Amino acid sequence: MYRFSLRLKERLVICVSIVAVLFTFMLVMDIQMDLGLSKRHLVPSHGKIKYVVKEDGPGSAYNSFKNRLLQKTNSGISGNMSKESLPNDTVVNTKRSHKDDSHKIPNIDDKDEQVDDFSDLMDYVALDSLEREKYKLEVGRSHGVISKVAGGTNSDNPTIGDLKNIIIEKNSTTLEQFHAQISQHELYAENTPLVDQLLKDMRTEPIVHVAQKSGGTQLKLIIDYPNELQALFKPMRFPREQQTLPNHFYFTDYERHNAEIAAFHLDRILGFRRAMPVTGRLLNMTTDLYQKAEGDLLNTFFVSPSDNLCFHGKCSYYCDTSHAICGNPDMLEGSFAAFLPSNKIAPTKVWRHPWRRSYHKRRKAQWETDPNYCQMVREIPPYDKGRRLLDLMDMAVFDFLIGNMDRHHYETFRLFGNNTFTLHLDHGRGFGKPYHDEVSILAPVLQCCMIRQSTLEVLLK
Ligand SMILES: Nc1ncnc2c1ncn2[C@@H]1O[C@H](COP(=O)(O)OP(=O)(O)OP(=O)(O)O)[C@@H](O)[C@H]1O
Numbered sequence: 001m002y003r004f005s006l007r008l009k010e011r012l013v014i015c016v017s018i019v020a021v022l023f024t025f026m027l028v029m030d031i032q033m034d035l036g037l038s039k040r041h042l043v044p045s046h047g048k049i050k051y052v053v054k055e056d057g058p059g060s061a062y063n064s065f066k067n068r069l070l071q072k073t074n075s076g077i078s079g080n081m082s083k084e085s086l087p088n089d090t091v092v093n094t095k096r097s098h099k100d101d102s103h104k105i106p107n108i109d110d111k112d113e114q115v116d117d118f119s120d121l122m123d124y125v126a127l128d129s130l131e132r133e134k135y136k137l138e139v140g141r142s143h144g145v146i147s148k149v150a151g152g153t154n155s156d157n158p159t160i161g162d163l164k165n166i167i168i169e170k171n172s173t174t175l176e177q178f179h180a181q182i183s184q185h186e187l188y189a190e191n192t193p194l195v196d197q198l199l200k201d202m203r204t205e206p207i208v209h210v211a212q213k214s215g216g217t218q219l220k221l222i223i224d225y226p227n228e229l230q231a232l233f234k235p236m237r238f239p240r241e242q243q244t245l246p247n248h249f250y251f252t253d254y255e256r257h258n259a260e261i262a263a264f265h266l267d268r269i270l271g272f273r274r275a276m277p278v279t280g281r282l283l284n285m286t287t288d289l290y291q292k293a294e295g296d297l298l299n300t301f302f303v304s305p306s307d308n309l310c311f312h313g314k315c316s317y318y319c320d321t322s323h324a325i326c327g328n329p330d331m332l333e334g335s336f337a338a339f340l341p342s343n344k345i346a347p348t349k350v351w352r353h354p355w356r357r358s359y360h361k362r363r364k365a366q367w368e369t370d371p372n373y374c375q376m377v378r379e380i381p382p383y384d385k386g387r388r389l390l391d392l393m394d395m396a397v398f399d400f401l402i403g404n405m406d407r408h409h410y411e412t413f414r415l416f417g418n419n420t421f422t423l424h425l426d427h428g429r430g431f432g433k434p435y436h437d438e439v440s441i442l443a444p445v446l447q448c449c450m451i452r453q454s455t456l457e458v459l460l461k
């Protein structure tokens, strides 16, 4: 009997052990294959958040960023962070492409990158505010996803027309109507027909006058059409495939007219609506430019050895005979950006971008060396309240996507005060390295560890 009951006990122990092993096995399978048996919802999947959750707190995001981007620079060249600053897998790619196969399309299969389905972020965005509070307590830190109300965009949204008492007449031009409807929180409404109308007008209306635009470093022309329509023209200067030359800094890079066009469309698709409408058009060098130019600009026209009409204009970069803009044979492609409202109607305020690069071959900007840089920015008006700092986060995301390292200043409309959107202007240096991710452009997001919820949602979508 005793021996029998012992055997029973033994059997019981063996059974319990088997059940325990099976249960553990099931849990492991569940975590690996996301079967949902453990009803895990947020916590494990949030483990995928890069840079933040693996270590402790938002500070680690910056440390990780600093380690990867700021401290590894040993070339002594502050601006050229790209090579040293990349995650390991990308460094391999860059090194390979450095010599000059940057014009080749990289083979996607080459990449040893893990695919992230961003399910953690999807989960997070779907939470209501109560669940978020709970999550916040669970992970023991505040999060950087800022909702609309907290982002300060829920206030009134007056237009320039409202504030300047502009009455839209029947015969008002498309650009006049566009200017009047620019509002405190966006350049144009999502479904306005005015944008497509403007693009069409700039593409098809006859050109009546061209003049060089002062300011900035590279050549730009002011194009006048009938009825006060005006556009800012950037000519195609180099072949469409021309990428940033390996030894060019971001501030000496050529400008690409098609970058201006693509950037406008991306800004629109992302729902920012902070870039003026830009379209492309072919111009006749003789009838559209030479015959409509005068003064200083006209004086720079010449006929090249192959009998093409060329000009170079006057500016600080690439405005000389060796960088002339020539017809091919007589046609020239360019970008046409709808002109901003005049200073009389809506003057803009120019702000120095806090994350501006050094624009120097050897010097670093403060944000590249100061681990608490964002903390400082957060306390300085207009970044201390309202939407401004979040707009800079959006701008960083936008610039990262277009590869624009040339964001030295930005502008806002004065009449809307400080709680207004930041204009997205000047994207000519975007898309210079289309097969390279310049992570340092995301420095504002990585250092402040914040992003606007609507932006995150659009990116996930
Ligand atoms: N669509 C526009 N309509 C009117 N003015 C504009 C427009 N876009 C830009 N500008 C003005 O023209 C100035 C120069 O334009 P932009 O920045 O594109 O040229 P840039 O040569 O690249 O300048 P920089 O060398 O300073 O970067 C800007 O500061 C801006 O105020």
Ligand SMILES: [Mn+2]
Pocket (backbone or CB within 6 Å): 216, 406, 426, 428
């Ligand atoms: Mn520029």
